[in-house]
Amino acid sequence: xxxxxxxxxxxxxxxxRALLVLTLVTGVIYPLVVxxxxxxxxxxxxxxxxVRADGRVVGSSLIGQQGYSLDYFQPRPANGLGENSVNTQYxxxxxxxxxxxxxxxxxxxxxxxxxxxxxxxxxxxxxxxxPSQVPADAVTSSGSGLDPDISPxxxxxxxxxxxxxxxxxxxxxxxxxxxxxxxRTLGFIGEPRVNVLELNIALKxxxxxxxx
Amino acid sequence: xxxxxxxxxxxxxxxxxxxxxxxxLGTYMARVYSSGRHWRxxxxxxxxxxxxxxxxxxxxxxxxxxxxxxxxxxxFLYLLQRLQGILPGSLGFSSxxxxxxxxxxxxxxxxxxxxxxxxxxxxxxxxxxxxxxxxNFVSAAVGMAVAVALVRGFARSRTGELGNFWSDLxxxxxxxxxxxxxxxxxxxxxxxxxxNFSGIHEVGQFMGGSQQWNGGAxxxxxxxxxxxxxxxGYFNANSAHPFENPTPFTxxxxxxxxLVIPFALTRTFGVMVGSxxxxxxxxxxxxxxxxxxxxxxxxxxxxxxxxxxQAAGGAYEGKEVRFGVGASSIFxxxxxxxxxxxxxxxxxxxxxxxxxxxxxxxxLGEIAPGGVGSGLYGMLIxxxxxxxxxxxxxxxxxxxxxxxxxxxxxxxxxxxxxVTPALVLVFTAVSMALPTxxxxxxxAGAHGFSExxxxxxxxxxNNGSAFAGLNxxxxxxxxxxxxxxxxxxxxxxxxxxxxxxxxAGQRPVPVTAGTLRTEKPLFTxxxxxxxxxxxxxxxxxxxxxxxxxxxxx
Numbered sequence: 001x002x003x004x005x006x007x008x009x010x011x012x013x014x015x016x017r018a019l020l021v022l023t024l025v026t027g028v029i030y031p032l033v034v035x036x037x038x039x040x041x042x043x044x045x046x047x048x049x050x051v052r053a054d055g056r057v058v059g060s061s062l063i064g065q066q067g068y069s070l071d072y073f074q075p076r077p078a079n080g081l082g083e084n085s086v087n088t089q090y091x092x093x094x095x096x097x098x099x100x101x102x103x104x105x106x107x108x109x110x111x112x113x114x115x116x117x118x119x120x121x122x123x124x125x126x127x128x129x130x131p132s133q134v135p136a137d138a139v140t141s142s143g144s145g146l147d148p149d150i151s152p153x154x155x156x157x158x159x160x161x162x163x164x165x166x167x168x169x170x171x172x173x174x175x176x177x178x179x180x181x182x183x184r185t186l187g188f189i190g191e192p193r194v195n196v197l198e199l200n201i202a203l204k205x206x207x208x209x210x211x212x
Numbered sequence: 213x214x215x216x217x218x219x220x221x222x223x224x225x226x227x228x229x230x231x232x233x234x235x236x237l238g239t240y241m242a243r244v245y246s247s248g249r250h251w252r253x254x255x256x257x258x259x260x261x262x263x264x265x266x267x268x269x270x271x272x273x274x275x276x277x278x279x280x281x282x283x284x285x286x287x288f289l290y291l292l293q294r295l296q297g298i299l300p301g302s303l304g305f306s307s308x309x310x311x312x313x314x315x316x317x318x319x320x321x322x323x324x325x326x327x328x329x330x331x332x333x334x335x336x337x338x339x340x341x342x343x344x345x346x347x348n349f350v351s352a353a354v355g356m357a358v359a360v361a362l363v364r365g366f367a368r369s370r371t372g373e374l375g376n377f378w379s380d381l382x383x384x385x386x387x388x389x390x391x392x393x394x395x396x397x398x399x400x401x402x403x404x405x406x407x408n409f410s411g412i413h414e415v416g417q418f419m420g421g422s423q424q425w426n427g428g429a430x431x432x433x434x435x436x437x438x439x440x441x442x443x444x445g446y447f448n449a450n451s452a453h454p455f456e457n458p459t460p461f462t463x464x465x466x467x468x469x470x471l472v473i474p475f476a477l478t479r480t481f482g483v484m485v486g487s488x489x490x491x492x493x494x495x496x497x498x499x500x501x502x503x504x505x506x507x508x509x510x511x512x513x514x515x516x517x518x519x520x521x522q523a524a525g526g527a528y529e530g531k532e533v534r535f536g537v538g539a540s541s542i543f544x545x546x547x548x549x550x551x552x553x554x555x556x557x558x559x560x561x562x563x564x565x566x567x568x569x570x571x572x573x574x575x576l577g578e579i580a581p582g583g584v585g586s587g588l589y590g591m592l593i594x595x596x597x598x599x600x601x602x603x604x605x606x607x608x609x610x611x612x613x614x615x616x617x618x619x620x621x622x623x624x625x626x627x628x629x630x631v632t633p634a635l636v637l638v639f640t641a642v643s644m645a646l647p648t649x650x651x652x653x654x655x656a657g658a659h660g661f662s663e664x665x666x667x668x669x670x671x672x673x674n675n676g677s678a679f680a681g682l683n684x685x686x687x688x689x690x691x692x693x694x695x696x697x698x699x700x701x702x703x704x705x706x707x708x709x710x711x712x713x714x715x716a717g718q719r720p721v722p723v724t725a726g727t728l729r730t731e732k733p734l735f736t737x738x739x740x741x742x743x744x745x746x747x748x749x750x751x752x753x754x755x756x757x758x759x760x761x762x763x764x765x
């Protein structure tokens with residue numbers, strides 16, 4: 001009996017020492033080395049791909065933002081996005097999805113409301129948007145709530161509204177959207193996309209040049 | 213090009229990349245676990261541990277090593293979280309409460325990485341890098357060690373010796389996971405995954421105001437999270453978060469990382485038992501199931517049945533534009549057919565049948581290709597069962613790889629396959645029967661039941677993904693999923709190692725004309741059939757109440 005207790009203690013001791021040594025290797029040295037390499041080779045990316053405009057940081061090209069006025073291109077809804085509920089000395093972005101199921105009435109209602117809003121916002125006196133033209137990404141929340149992109153179809157749908165509100169031609173804006181449309185990587189990986197923040201920064205520049 | 217051909221091409225590219233890595237990685241891993249030489253850095257580690265890496269262990273000594281190391285791991289990670297409030301380098305985050313600390317400690321030590329917490333608001337730098345990420349490495353290495361011990365059981369004869377646990381643990385970490393993760397981490401940073409130790413970033417927004425996000429050693433953790441089939445995200449949104457998975461390429465790359473070791477281990481197995489063809493037969497079984505599941509998932513997600521998805525015109529709820537439906541489907545299947553549980557899109561908002569496919573993938577026991585190590589040993593257990601069934605059909609004592617599958621072997625294999633279904637079904641039934649646990653459900657009806665079924669399927673099979681609408685941060689779910697994870701990880705390991713010991717002690721049976729040729733396609737077919745039938749019979753009633761009821765409504 002005494003023997004088995006000592007054996008167990010010895011075994012746990014070996015386990016603890018193994019854990020501490022491996023923690024040093026994989027939990028201290030490894031992340032520090034990777035951080036060193038990352039900060040040396042790709043400092044911009046390693047620190048969050050921040051984007052500057054008008055001499056100030058206006059966000060990260062990877063992190064979607066909400067709250068653009070209708071003069072600008074609109075992002076996807078982000079109903080799953082939250083704010084931190086613990087450690088509330090901060091106001092952190094809390095990434096997340098709605099997790100509502102495909103047969104949930106709440107989701108049906110929110111999709112229908114979003115679609116009606118997209119139709120309403122983008123229709124003008126001489127330009128009717130039909131509900132069937134609204135792409136799925138325009139009325140659904142992404143997995144992270146931070147999706148920085150919209151589909152080229154949703155960007156295209158917004159061209160007329162944004163052009164009219166900024167006193168630009170549809171053709172000029174369509175060109176701008178095309179310039180900011182990123183196709184599939186190597187032609188087949190992922191889906192084509194338009195980065196909303198970068199597009200809106202370019203739009204602001206364009207407006208400033210057109211109406212100095 | 214439409215989304216369908218693009219999805220198929222991504223599938224082909226992924227398959228090609230995995231095929232290229234298969235032989236070199238699989239052979240390399242066999243050498244790692246067979247070599248008699250120790251690296252200098254490993255000798256230092258052994259000195260630190262105070263263990264002799266050349267002592268051969270019996271199955272019970274090997275098991276005691278696994279259990280002691282894991283027990284210490286749970287305790288250490290528990291204390292780290294409980295003490296976070298006073299640890300430096302923790303962003304001023306407070307300590308984690310006891311139930312959640314227990315759940316998280318168990319979760320990461322068992323290679324599950326179920327998360328009842330929100331990473332970005334709960335865990336500071338020290339817990340993430342020196343606690344959670346460390347377990348990402350070592351829990352994966354433990355899984356591989358147990359698998360290798362079982363392979364040695366098949367490969368060796370008339371001995372009780374299965375190798376040395378400390379040596380297998382250290383080699384798996386230092387020679388396989390660490391170099392792989394380091395390369396992968398740098399690739400990820402080059403594509404935009406963050407890697408820093410700065411505090412909370414507060415940056416301006418385009419329309420004014422500001423937003424706050426945490427910095428962190430994300431790339432180094434992301435790499436091992438996928439490579440070790442762990443799956444615990446730095447951020448709540450996991451691999452849907454742009455800082456964890458910024459581009460379509462990183463998405464495909466992360467799927468590759470998830471699958472590469474589990475598939476290549478079949479080569480390691482083949483080399484170590486002296487017949488790579490036996491490895492190919494196991495590989496073919498895994499690949500057939502994986503491919504079938506991907507096809508099924510792509511079909512159901514692109515068809516987007518379900519009222520909300522029909523109203524939206526596509527299954528984009530919970531999915532990111534840059535990945536699209538096709539790549540999200542490949543990720544979802546790959547993460548649930550392994551023990552990963554990372555997500556690049558949210559399974560709860562998939563079509564009813566798509567959600568069912570993710571659950572069924574876990575219910576198969578995560579063996580196609582499964583977690584690192586756990587996938588291989590799970591599949592070998594199924595192979596033993598399949599051989600047994602075939603033996604019953606022809607009335608001959610079954611044998612596999614020259615070892616007789618006698619009473620003791622089949623009892624151990626049967627216990628193995630009974631553990632997780634028992635855990636899943638009992639915990640789910642009890643949770644549904646009690647008055648308060650169902651309050652955690654977000655959705656009503658069949659989908660609400662699916663949330664609970666998914667939670668215990670995920671925990672018991674050490675997956676870690678969720679129908680994340682379920683509020684799992686309650687004392688009930690933290691404790692019960694914690695127990696399910698512990699029992700679902702270590703009970704099967706007991707049976708695997710006991711089986712390994714029993715096989716290693718046998719003398720080999722010569723191959724005769726009557727021997728079932730387990731390296732032939734016929735056996736692969738038999739094995740696929742056995743897996744699907746056994747799982748189907750076990751889980752059909754539960755699946756009918758949840759995803760099938762929702763998907764066929």
